[in-house]
Amino acid sequence: MRKIIATEYVTIDGVFEDPGGGDKTKYGGWSFAFWSESAGKFKFDELFAADALLLGRVTYEGFAKAWPAMKDEKGFADRMNSIPKYVVSQSLEKPEWNNSHVVKDNVTEEIAKLKDQSGKDILVAGSATLLETLMKADLVDEYRLMVHPVVLGGGRKLFKEGIEKKALQLIGTKTLEKGIVILSYTPLKNN
Amino acid sequence: MISVDGMFAGPNGDISWHNVDENFNAYAIDLLNTIDTIIFGRITYKMFESYWPAELNSPKTSPNDRVIAQRIDDAKKILFSKTVEATPWKNTQLFTEINAEDIQKIKNEAGKDIVIYGSGTVVQVLANLGLIDEYRLFVAPLVLGAGRPLFEKIDNKITLSLIEAKEFANGNVVLRYGKI
Numbered sequence: 582m583r584k585i586i587a588t589e590y591v592t593i594d595g596v597f598e599d600p601g602g603g604d605k606t607k608y609g610g611w612s613f614a615f616w617s618e619s620a621g622k623f624k625f626d627e628l629f630a631a632d633a634l635l636l637g638r639v640t641y642e643g644f645a646k647a648w649p650a651m652k653d654e655k656g657f658a659d660r661m662n663s664i665p666k667y668v669v670s671q672s673l674e675k676p677e678w679n680n681s682h683v684v685k686d687n688v689t690e691e692i693a694k695l696k697d698q699s700g701k702d703i704l705v706a707g708s709a710t711l712l713e714t715l716m717k718a719d720l721v722d723e724y725r726l727m728v729h730p731v732v733l734g735g736g737r738k739l740f741k742e743g744i745e746k747k748a749l750q751l752i753g754t755k756t757l758e759k760g761i762v763i764l765s766y767t768p769l770k771n772n
Numbered sequence: 773m774i775s776v777d778g779m780f781a782g783p784n785g786d787i788s789w790h791n792v793d794e795n796f797n798a799y800a801i802d803l804l805n806t807i808d809t810i811i812f813g814r815i816t817y818k819m820f821e822s823y824w825p826a827e828l829n830s831p832k833t834s835p836n837d838r839v840i841a842q843r844i845d846d847a848k849k850i851l852f853s854k855t856v857e858a859t860p861w862k863n864t865q866l867f868t869e870i871n872a873e874d875i876q877k878i879k880n881e882a883g884k885d886i887v888i889y890g891s892g893t894v895v896q897v898l899a900n901l902g903l904i905d906e907y908r909l910f911v912a913p914l915v916l917g918a919g920r921p922l923f924e925k926i927d928n929k930i931t932l933s934l935i936e937a938k939e940f941a942n943g944n945v946v947l948r949y950g951k952i
Contacts, residue, residue, distance in 0.1 A: 593778075593909070593923065594921065594922075594926065595778040595921070614931070716915075726776070728947065730931065730934050730949055731931045731932065732899070732926055732929065732932070733926070734923065734926030734927060734928060734929060734930070740776070740777035740917065742918060743917060744777070744917040745917055746914065746915065747914060747915040748914045749776060749943070750913060750943060751939065751943040751945065756937045760934035762934065762947060764776070764911065
């Protein structure tokens with residue numbers, strides 16, 4: 582069975598909104614100062630260990646606007662553009678980004694089916710609303726939080742107020758140069 | 773201590789999820805060895821006041837806890853509260869307002885470091901005043917979903933420098949950050 586991995590850029594105060602600043606939000610553009618070669622390698626290895634992206638509409642639209650124009654030597658952008666994308670949305674009719682599929686109905690069942698297929702990891706990035714749905718249905722296998730050393734004081738939180746309480750198990754901590762800490766968790770199974 | 777989603781207390785001030793073990797206590801003692809003053813808001817002060825002096829006097833207290841209880845009892849305690857009237861707990865100094873000059877004066881006194889436990893409201897005010905030199909955030913392995921965020925009313929973006937990230941066997945991670 583494939584794993585669903587939520588891989589997220591967050592601040593110390595738990596904000597995930599617009600790390601790169603491309604969405605021009607009030608608090609956006611906070612991640613770049615802490616980018617490093619090891620951060621790049623982490624994201625690269627993660628992307629190439631996956632063969633699908635699972636996104637909510639808002640994150641999807643941000644990505645779909647930015648990625649098609651990107652190109653890099655290592656092939657990260659090519660991979661982002663070619664990899665199958667599943668976008669969960671009630672309103673999106675025609676996804677323009679290459680290799681995109683809309684999941685509209687029976688969302689958790691459809692995603693559970695995706696997990697059952699053979700293949701590599703499925704990555705969720707951003708997508709707080711979708712993450713809440715996935716957490717509620719126990720569909721997340723791993724969380725990777727790249728905690729950036731900044732307190733923003735505002736902006737949308739990754740784990741929304743009112744989300745169901747969830748016990749986790751720490752599986753690793755990795756410190757990158759420039760102060761990002763990657764916290765990895767799996768859900769704690771209560772048998 | 774905070775949850776993965778940044779809460780220092782759950783609904784109704786619930787901190788039953790704070791997972792403390794002997795490693796944590798050893799870390800707490802190391803920290804207590806470097807300080808001589810504790811800053812509190814009312815809620816954390818009341819919690820400590822009702823717990824630690826009793827621990828100190830109980831024969832059942834573990835050796836580590838006894839050390840912690842003694843250190844806390846001996847430390848100078850700065851309490852910020854508009855409503856507390858009497859402070860019978862020893863070495864307590866009450867301030868009704870938080871102002872930068874008072875804190876700066878305390879910082880300038882000769883002595884060891886000053887620690888703030890819990891006290892989210894006070895942390896927010898001091899963070900906004902730029903008076904916190906170091907943060908040690910114990911991230912407990914759970915998403916609470918509700919409660920009080922530690923960084924709730926921060927006026928301006930605060931960029932910090934990572935000093936250390938350390939894992940504990942019970943799944944806590946301490947993130948230490950310094951002021952830039």
